[in-house]
Amino acid sequence: xxxxxxxxxxxxxxxxxxxxxxxxxxxxxxxxxxxxxxxxxxxxxxxxxxxxxxxxxxxxxxxxxxxxxxxxxxxxxxxxxxxxxxxxxxxxxxxxxxxxxxxxxxxxxxxxxxxxxxxxxxxxxxxxxxxxxxxxxxxxxxxxxxxxxxxxxxxxxxxxxxxxxxxxxxxxxxxxxxxxxxxxxxxxxxxxxxxxxxxxxxxxxxxxxxxxxxxxxxxxxxxxxxxxxxxxxxxxxxxxxxxxxxxxxxxxxxxxxxxxxxxxxxxxx
Amino acid sequence: xxxxxxxxxxxxxxxxxxxxxxxxxxxxxxxxxxxxxxxxxxxxxxxxxxxxxxxxxxxxxxxxxxxxxxxxxxxxxxxxxxxxxxxxxxxxxxxxxxxxxxxxxxxxxxxxxxxxxxxxxxxxxxxxxxxxxxxxxxxxxxxxxxxxxxxxxxxxxxxxxxxxxxxxxxxxxxxxxxxxxxxxxxxxxxxxxxxxxxxxxxxxxxxxxxxxxxxxxxxxxxxxxxxxxxxxxxxxxxxxxxxxxxxxxxxxxxxxxxxxxxxxxxxxxxxxxxxxxxxxxxxxxxxxxxxxxxxxxxxxxxxxxxxxxxxxxxxxxxxxxxxxxxxxxxxxx
Numbered sequence: 001x002x003x004x005x006x007x008x009x010x011x012x013x014x015x016x017x018x019x020x021x022x023x024x025x026x027x028x029x030x031x032x033x034x035x036x037x038x039x040x041x042x043x044x045x046x047x048x049x050x051x052x053x054x055x056x057x058x059x060x061x062x063x064x065x066x067x068x069x070x071x072x073x074x075x076x077x078x079x080x081x082x083x084x085x086x087x088x089x090x091x092x093x094x095x096x097x098x099x100x101x102x103x104x105x106x107x108x109x110x111x112x113x114x115x116x117x118x119x120x121x122x123x124x125x126x127x128x129x130x131x132x133x134x135x136x137x138x139x140x141x142x143x144x145x146x147x148x149x150x151x152x153x154x155x156x157x158x159x160x161x162x163x164x165x166x167x168x169x170x171x172x173x174x175x176x177x178x179x180x181x182x183x184x185x186x187x188x189x190x191x192x193x194x195x196x197x198x199x200x201x202x203x204x205x206x207x208x209x210x211x212x213x214x215x216x217x218x219x220x221x222x223x224x225x226x227x228x229x230x231x232x233x234x235x236x237x238x239x240x241x242x243x244x245x246x247x248x249x250x251x252x253x254x255x256x257x258x259x260x261x262x263x264x265x266x267x268x269x
Numbered sequence: 270x271x272x273x274x275x276x277x278x279x280x281x282x283x284x285x286x287x288x289x290x291x292x293x294x295x296x297x298x299x300x301x302x303x304x305x306x307x308x309x310x311x312x313x314x315x316x317x318x319x320x321x322x323x324x325x326x327x328x329x330x331x332x333x334x335x336x337x338x339x340x341x342x343x344x345x346x347x348x349x350x351x352x353x354x355x356x357x358x359x360x361x362x363x364x365x366x367x368x369x370x371x372x373x374x375x376x377x378x379x380x381x382x383x384x385x386x387x388x389x390x391x392x393x394x395x396x397x398x399x400x401x402x403x404x405x406x407x408x409x410x411x412x413x414x415x416x417x418x419x420x421x422x423x424x425x426x427x428x429x430x431x432x433x434x435x436x437x438x439x440x441x442x443x444x445x446x447x448x449x450x451x452x453x454x455x456x457x458x459x460x461x462x463x464x465x466x467x468x469x470x471x472x473x474x475x476x477x478x479x480x481x482x483x484x485x486x487x488x489x490x491x492x493x494x495x496x497x498x499x500x501x502x503x504x505x506x507x508x509x510x511x512x513x514x515x516x517x518x519x520x521x522x523x524x525x526x527x528x529x530x531x532x533x534x535x536x537x538x539x540x541x542x543x544x545x546x547x548x549x550x551x552x553x554x555x556x557x558x559x560x561x562x563x564x565x566x567x568x569x570x571x572x573x574x575x576x577x578x579x580x581x582x583x584x585x586x587x588x589x590x591x592x593x594x595x596x597x598x599x600x601x602x
Binding site (some may be wrong): 006009010012013014017020021024025095096097098099101102103104105106261264265 | 282362363365381382386389390395
């Protein structure tokens, strides 16, 4: 038990230092995080036009206000995530992994704790500014403490899921010279299949069926829908899927890392 | 048990090659030109506990590759390695508790935070009990004299100050072996001297085994009691610093200041002695230690002249090292 606590403690310490590191320049951090307001404003204008004739109408089960909040929450989740693929990929390429590998912790758990620290800071700042402004112009109705907590739990799992998928992609840097192209593809897949900007309910039915079998729904659409249109049954399915995908990708990481780490190639100093 | 045991260790890398021109670029899309580059070639050596070993060699000789295999970062192609009885690439995490690493060209301190944050983080990472950690940290802060800047963000520190903090971060868990890969690179004379002094103190007081790679001859002379020279992936010398000098220091310089003048060229005729300078009363000779001894030359000089002052200088270490590399590269041509 004592040993497990020591282990948890070391990853908590990495998380804490990562938060402190992210807070080192508060003003820069604030400016870089309020860009989300611009995207939400632009997209809300699009939806205002769509709902213009019947503002009370529900489109694919979303009211106008719920749709605007949906856009904000998907953007919030997406833009709060650091660039996992490029960061880990670059560290592997330029040899900075040397220090990570010479310390008594797990390679990916180190990066997870590090990224989680950054996500938490970024997400809190964006959420504080965004929720305040959105609540003034388009308050979200029908949100309860329980639906918020359920949504928050799936947002947390979404962050973990994104990390394990992007993390497993990043490990291809052990073999590839440049993984920017993989990052580009991954990002676009999350945009489309994750349901950024539009809920996946607007897609044709066959596409929706395919998307339900993919993990990306659990990164954006699932948590955002849970926050704005809470449905207990859907939430249970969502969380189960998120956990299953996380377990699958953890196994994948273990396999890819195990093979890749033998390929570390640090030239020179 | 030895601190480090290396047996027939080898590592090769694949390197992409590409011919000049557009045609070659298109061809490389379909067919990559790969060439094997042997970085480390069947090397064997042992390091005893508490020893201070300098691992030197020219650029691309295989120093960093070796140190990275010894610390569990790189996987070798073949051979055996035991560091404090552990196989580095198989027991990386257990080994990490036993060793400290400093890579001069790669920082481990959090750049935007004070060094103190990294120290506390490492305290948790190495699972050090709070009281023990505090005592150790106070001891190291005092030893490295970093009290004045340990609460400043690392980005505001000079390179010398940063390196001292890097050393503390590597020593916080009292490692049995310290691996240093070019730790003095870019440091000024005073910072280098401070670092060397502290390394020697840690070795003396805590029995820390030191394994250092460097291009700086001063590191070798001021820290190491043994030198391993590696070139083209192979060990070409393994012995004490004294043995290295005896083997490769080809000549000595004698500076002579005399009271009575004369024509030195006509009077000094000893095989292996060359006159470098003969200005009035100040003369300088170079003597080949393989052909004659310092004593024989001095006997003759003292017989002929009234000498006011004599200075005898060894071949500078930098020149010795460059001689070794030159000889080895000639041998391999």
